[in-house]
Amino acid sequence: MFEFHLGVDDLAATWFGYSALQEAVLSVRARRSPGRYPEQQPWIARWQDRYETLDTALLESMIAPVGFVPDFLTPRPLGPRPDFAAEVARLAATPAEVVRADVLEAYRGGGKPSPLPPVLAALIDRPEALAARAAEALDAYWTRCLAPAWWPRARSVLEADIAYRGRMLSERGAEGLFADLDARLTWHAGVLRLVDPNPAVKAVGTTVDVAGRGLVLLPTLFGLGAQTDVTQAGPPLVCYPARGRATMAEGLGTQQPPRADAALEGLIGAPRARLLTMLATPASTTELAQRLGVTPGGVSRHLGALAAAGLLERNRHGRRVLYGRSPLGDGLVAGAVAPRPSADG
Known part of the structure; x- marks a missing residue:
């Protein structure tokens, strides 16, 4: 369990946003687990031919077998709606020691280690080259598959979620806001609790004194429940499943x-x-x-x-x-x- 202790100043400094880079990285999960993301499958079918021309070995290695993602691939957004190109540039500039540590930690899997796939094994001791290749692969994936049609639709869902959450906050306050975000989250007396059923996540649970840093709340199309990241610098971050994500396939032939x-x-x-x-x-x-x-x-x-x-x-x-x-x-x-x-x- 994660506990976030928030004061009045932390609530005042809490903000919503979304990350195009994070959505691009996590979208690879939808290929691996089609049953969990049925609304994404018509999109994947649309760009399959283009996807196969990309650096698929590296792209698919971004998701470890237990579902973890190396943190350097999803840098904490610096603002509510960061530019994709700027986020990729930050990824490419990640310090070598951070790249290596993040990959190994993701594949350690909270105590369930998995062997590195060949593409990562070949690059793990050249982390600068790994970061550069990851940035290039993601940029090509974005340009050829996601940006033309998928991202405008995805962005609308994310924007709609943030508009709805703002309305909930104004009408029901912090307690109503957090109660509505996800079943894994509870709020009481200034403490936000996140309970993740994944044993690997439970093993790293901790108590976080937010201490004036505020809180970042990110809707995502690829969350099956609220998740957190307290390892990177800056305010704690909570990702939660975006409201309306099931509408992504509407008008694409499988869902009307x-x-x-x-x-x-x-x-x-x-x-x-x-x-x-x-x-x-x-x-x-x-x-x-x-x-x-x-x-x-x-x-x-x-x-x-x-x-x-x-x-x-x-x-x-x-x-x-x-x-x-x-x-x-x-x-x-x-x-x-x-x-x-x-x-x-």
């Missing part, structure tokens, strides 16, 4: 956007009912259009009408606007309330 209830369709029309049903997880106009196979203009008109009726809320993230259901919209989908008339009927 959810159908709206017939009564709801009769009340506000089929297109708007479908959008309102989908927006349990916030999304942008462009993303919704892609998932539905329609034009952004048509989606925008329906979103405007739903927002005017008080059924949607807008949240701006940089140049992007995410739409999500309001409490009134949630109630309507649940069949609890009726909407206010919109401006265009």
